[in-house]
Amino acid sequence: MKPRIERDLRVPMRDGTVLLADRWAPPNGDGLPVVLVRTPYGRRRAVRQIVGPLVEGGFQAVVQSTRGTFGSGGPFDPLRRERDDGLDTVEWVTGQPWFGESMVLYGMSYLGFTQWAVADALPPQVKALVPGVSESALTLEFLRADGFSLETPFSWGVMVGVQERPFFLLRMLLGGRRLQRSLRTLPLNRADTAALGHRSDYLQDILVHDTASPFWRNADHRHRVAGTRVPVSTVGGWFDIFLPGQLRDFRALPDARLTVGPWSHVSPGVMEAQTTEALEFALPLARGETPAERAPVRLYVMGEEKWRDFPSWPPPGYEDRPFHLHPGGTLGTDPPEESDPDGYRYDPADPTPAVGGVRMAFGVTAGPVDNTALEARPDVLTYTTPPLDEDVEVVGDVRAEIFFRSSLPHADVFVRLCDVDAGGRSVNVCDGLTGVDGADRVTAVEVRLWPTAYVFRRGHRIRVQVSSGAFPRYNRNPGTGEPRATATTLRTADQEVFHDPGRPSAVVLPVRAVEV
Missing domain, CATH: 2.60.120.260 (Galactose-binding domain-like)
Incomplete structure (x- = not known):
């Protein structure tokens, strides 16, 4: 069944900025539970793989471009504007004539971070969060004064710097060697120009402001996690860039379950596991039902090459x-x-x-x-x-x-x-x-x-x-x-x-x- 797609819905923010969203729904999808996805990566690229199975499984979906990306108004200020914009978007969705009674927040990486930004202030219509390979202080592990992770934030900054240009994927594939060479640039505050041909505010910021800097205060939502009052199912990977923070968040949650597989950040298995959690965990909650019982922690034990269930993280014994x-x-x-x-x-x-x-x-x-x-x-x-x-x-x-x-x-x-x-x-x-x-x-x-x-x-x-x-x-x-x-x-x-x-x-x- 082909979904019906409404393009470029205008979502007003409290400061007057308008963000754009697309709605995906079955032909008679009004009133179905809504899965909300907020993304800086566009509403066309890979969206069908993300929300297509969810719409087929019983959701209608709203996919919004975050501030300053892919037609949404305002400047793109990575990580630091997602709380107010996220809360305004949730309120807008609940007021639409096609909204029924419930909503789920969903997505991986930055899309998971947008969930943590609002996690402690959600209205009762939100029934579950499903963040994957993500955490509540997304960039801050990389910017430690005692261990600066250069490659990941720099590569991400370059990617979002060119993602709206024509032939984006080809540019990134062909530019991979140029990007790696640019990381050897001295001083490092010229590496953005070596990679992009111009300065990048985000790349300059990560070089100047470390984890403890007040500059990142609006990007640090660790203190919100314990106040989350909706069930959470979080999916991670043993070789994922965000795993330590994700496990820290899980331990602070009052009601959550955890799945960790033998995956890196972009492994296909992450998306497959997240889709499963959305349909088997979040959708029943959105319908007022009880999900099938499962252990709170499910881990893939490498070396043994086997999935096993545990009562907690870290597990006893x-x-x-x-x-x-x-x-x-x-x-x-x-x-x-x-x-x-x-x-x-x-x-x-x-x-x-x-x-x-x-x-x-x-x-x-x-x-x-x-x-x-x-x-x-x-x-x-x-x-x-x-x-x-x-x-x-x-x-x-x-x-x-x-x-x-x-x-x-x-x-x-x-x-x-x-x-x-x-x-x-x-x-x-x-x-x-x-x-x-x-x-x-x-x-x-x-x-x-x-x-x-x-x-x-x-x-x-x-x-x-x-x-x-x-x-x-x-x-x-x-x-x-x-x-x-x-x-x-x-x-x-x-x-x-x-x-x-x-x-x-x-x-x-x-x-x-x-x-x-």
Whole structure:
């Protein structure tokens, strides 16, 4: 059944700005539950894949272009205008003659963020939220003062900067190499011109304003999550850029369920899972019915390659177990003995590359990949267990404490957890980076890795990598302490990693407790 589409509906905002929306509905769709999607990416591109199955399943859909995009009025000010505009749009929808009694908010990434912006102030007609691969403080994880994630916000800024030009997708595909080259620009505040041919306000903002800056106050909706009074079903991926914040939001919600699969940010499985949640969870709620019972948490356990249900995140029954770094590149649960530190040289002019993992940019590969070439580099240390006598099941938050010293006062510590199979192939599981000021003194560096659910099989080995970068996922540390926007000097550093009784470097894994 072909849906009826009403184009360019005019939605007035409180300041007089008019945003445009399209309505998708079955031929006799008046009064059906409404699914509202607010997007900065246009009302034509990929919209049929997003809302088509929902309209076929029993919704009518309203797809709105956010302020300053694709015909909607006002300037596009990413992330910072979505609360008032979102609340005004919800009120407008409830006042339309074709609106029935209920509404659901839906969408992935930025489209999920627009839901969090209004989550604590929704009228009773809104019955559920379904945000996917998203979180309530969308960009702020990338802009940490102790770990600036360059690639994702920069690639996104370039994308939205050209998305309304003709042949957008072709431009992005052909411009992928140009974009990657632009990330090497010094100073970084000229990288936008290298990639786009002109300055970008958004790209300048992310370079100047870090996570703690008041500039992002209107883009930070973390405080609204606990006040959400409608049921939420949230879908994420183990290699998604927003996973840590998404899990933080889930833990704060009073009524929610969570699905996490083996996906990166743009994996097709995310959209499939979200469609399922919209039709099996949100639509019954919108109809005044009770969704089919399901465990609050459903996780894909990698290594085991199996979906499993849990009562919470993090799930009960797992205990933190330190795996200590030892001399000779070994890893084990025994505390280290007296030993000399290991060393390597980090050169930001030839930075340690990002390989797979948590990535989002045109032309790059995300997720689990072969790490053989990466581990052969002299600026990457590896520590590996003997072959495992039994399966080791890891589910939860992963962290590391690395005792570290640099020849320079400014350095980064990157830690990656890998699974080495019986053939010696090393595949990444999760990772993270922390920047250190005062690194020229021995420092216990806390590194938060991405959460995971993984079974290391018997006969496999657990490996930990330690290095000082993953470029361009993270900005290369120049070693000088200069502001990231204006730094021009790159200094090579000699790094040391300690593993002795007084400085017991370790990765801490949440391991299933042995049942007695």
